[in-house]
Amino acid sequence: MQKNKSEKYNKILNSAGAVFAEYGFYKATISQIAAQAGVADGTLYLYFKNKDDILYQFISFKTIAVFKEMNAAVEKGGNAEEKLRHLIRCHLREFQNDKNMAIIFQSEVRYLRDIESQIKDISKMYLDLLSDIIEQGQIEGSMRQDLFVGLVKRYILGAVEGVISTWVSADGRYDLVSMADPLVDLYLTGVRG
Amino acid sequence: MQKNKSEKYNKILNSAGAVFAEYGFYKATISQIAAQAGVADGTLYLYFKNKDDILYQFISFKTIAVFKEMNAAVEKGGNAEEKLRHLIRCHLREFQNDKNMAIIFQSEVRYLRDIESQIKDISKMYLDLLSDIIEQGQIEGSMRQDLFVGLVKRYILGAVEGVISTWVSADGRYDLVSMADPLVDLYLTGVRG
DNA sequence: AATTTAAATGAATTATAATTCATTATCTAA
DNA sequence: TTAGATAATGAATTATAATTCATTTAAATT
Structure with missing residues (x-):
C-alpha cells in the first residue's frame, strides 16, 4: 500500500464511490x-487495506471536504438567519454536486464501526x-427564547x-439548491396561516 | 415452506428483526x-424462501401494521392541526414500541428492489x-395558502x-413520544422570535 | 543497455455463509 | 400402538467474492 495519494488512488476512490452508490457497499464487488x-x-490492495478501508477512506475524505465548506459558508453570514441560509444552501449544493456521496452518506452509514463514529462526529x-x-439567534432576538x-x-x-433523500429518489432530476430558501422559511415561520 | 403463519414463523420473524437490527442485514447470518x-x-427454509425473503416479510408485515395505525390515528382528529398531532404521536409511539423495526426501517431500506418499492409505497x-x-389546513385557514x-x-x-434516528442513536434512552407536541409546534410556528 | 527496483496483474487460494437434503424426531389417526 | 405423514435437524454442499502472491511489465538508475 502506498503512502502518497497518487492519481491511481483517486481514480479507485472515485470508481468505488460510483459503484457503492449504484449497488450499495455489500453488493458492490472488488x-x-x-x-x-x-x-x-x-491493484486495489496496493492502495487500500481491504474493501472496508475503501469505504472508510471515501467517507473520511468527503467528510473533511464537506465540513470545511460548511464552516466557511457559516462564516459568511452575519446574523443567525444569514448563517442558517448559508449553511443550508451549502449543504444542498455540496450534495447536489456529488450525488454518489449523497447516496453513500444516506445509506452506508451503519456498516463499519469506524465509519459510524466518523459519521457521528460530522453529525x-x-x-x-x-x-x-x-443561540446567536436567541441573543439577537430573532429566534424564540423558549426553543x-x-x-x-x-x-x-x-x-x-x-x-x-427525496431528491436522490427522484434521481437528482430537479435543482436541489433552490429548495434552500423555502426550506429555511419553513424553519423560521412554520406553516401556520 | 408452510402456508399458514404459525407460531414458529412469527418466532423466526421476530428473531430476525432483532438480529437484523443489531448487525444489519448483511452481517446478520442465518x-x-x-x-x-x-x-x-x-428450519428457516421451511418458512422462508431465503434470507432476502425474511427481510421482505418482516418489512411487509410491519409496514401494513404501522400504516393501519397511522390511518386510524389521523381519523381521530377533527381539524388539520389535530390530525397532524395524532399522526406524529402515532408515528413516534409505534417506532418507540418497536425499536428493531425503527432501526431496520432506517437502515435496510435500499437493499432489495422489492423492499425499496414497498418502502416507496409506504412513504x-x-x-x-x-x-x-x-390541504385541509389551507381550506380551514389554519395553514398558509402559499405553502x-x-x-x-x-x-x-x-x-x-x-x-x-437521534433516538435510536441514543439507544432509545428517552421518551420519544413526548417529542411529538414540541415537534408539531415547530412545524406550525417555526423558530422565529 | 543492462540491472535493479517498483508497480501491476489476474489466476489460484481462502474464507464465509447461504442453501440443501438425507436422516431423525414428532405428530396424527386408524 | 403403530404406520404413515409431517416437521425439524445440522452436517455436507455450493456459491460467491475477498484476498493473496508468483509472475510479468514498466520505470528508474548506473
Whole structure:
C-alpha cells in the first residue's frame, strides 16, 4: 500500500464511490470497482487495506471536504438567519454536486464501526454549528427564547436530509439548491396561516 | 415452506428483526437468526424462501401494521392541526414500541428492489396523508395558502425521521413520544422570535 | 543497455455463509 | 400402538467474492 495519494488512488476512490452508490457497499464487488477504475483486482490492495478501508477512506475524505465548506459558508453570514441560509444552501449544493456521496452518506452509514463514529462526529459538528446559530439567534432576538435547542437542531438537520433523500429518489432530476430558501422559511415561520 | 403463519414463523420473524437490527442485514447470518429463534438453520427454509425473503416479510408485515395505525390515528382528529398531532404521536409511539423495526426501517431500506418499492409505497402513503392534512389546513385557514405542499410534506416526514434516528442513536434512552407536541409546534410556528 | 527496483496483474487460494437434503424426531389417526 | 405423514435437524454442499502472491511489465538508475 502506498503512502502518497497518487492519481491511481483517486481514480479507485472515485470508481468505488460510483459503484457503492449504484449497488450499495455489500453488493458492490472488488472486481466491479477495479473494472470501473481500469485496473486489476489485485491493484486495489496496493492502495487500500481491504474493501472496508475503501469505504472508510471515501467517507473520511468527503467528510473533511464537506465540513470545511460548511464552516466557511457559516462564516459568511452575519446574523443567525444569514448563517442558517448559508449553511443550508451549502449543504444542498455540496450534495447536489456529488450525488454518489449523497447516496453513500444516506445509506452506508451503519456498516463499519469506524465509519459510524466518523459519521457521528460530522453529525455532531453539524449539530454544533446549528446550536451556535440558534443561540446567536436567541441573543439577537430573532429566534424564540423558549426553543428546545436539542430538538430544533435535529429537526433542522432531519428536514434537510429528508429533502436530499427525496431528491436522490427522484434521481437528482430537479435543482436541489433552490429548495434552500423555502426550506429555511419553513424553519423560521412554520406553516401556520 | 408452510402456508399458514404459525407460531414458529412469527418466532423466526421476530428473531430476525432483532438480529437484523443489531448487525444489519448483511452481517446478520442465518445461523444467528436460527439460534436466536431456537431452531436449526434448515428450519428457516421451511418458512422462508431465503434470507432476502425474511427481510421482505418482516418489512411487509410491519409496514401494513404501522400504516393501519397511522390511518386510524389521523381519523381521530377533527381539524388539520389535530390530525397532524395524532399522526406524529402515532408515528413516534409505534417506532418507540418497536425499536428493531425503527432501526431496520432506517437502515435496510435500499437493499432489495422489492423492499425499496414497498418502502416507496409506504412513504408515498404517508406523504399522501400529509398532503391531505395540509390541504385541509389551507381550506380551514389554519395553514398558509402559499405553502409549497410538495416541500412541506417532505420536510415534516424528514424531521420526524431525524428525531427518531437521534433516538435510536441514543439507544432509545428517552421518551420519544413526548417529542411529538414540541415537534408539531415547530412545524406550525417555526423558530422565529 | 543492462540491472535493479517498483508497480501491476489476474489466476489460484481462502474464507464465509447461504442453501440443501438425507436422516431423525414428532405428530396424527386408524 | 403403530404406520404413515409431517416437521425439524445440522452436517455436507455450493456459491460467491475477498484476498493473496508468483509472475510479468514498466520505470528508474548506473
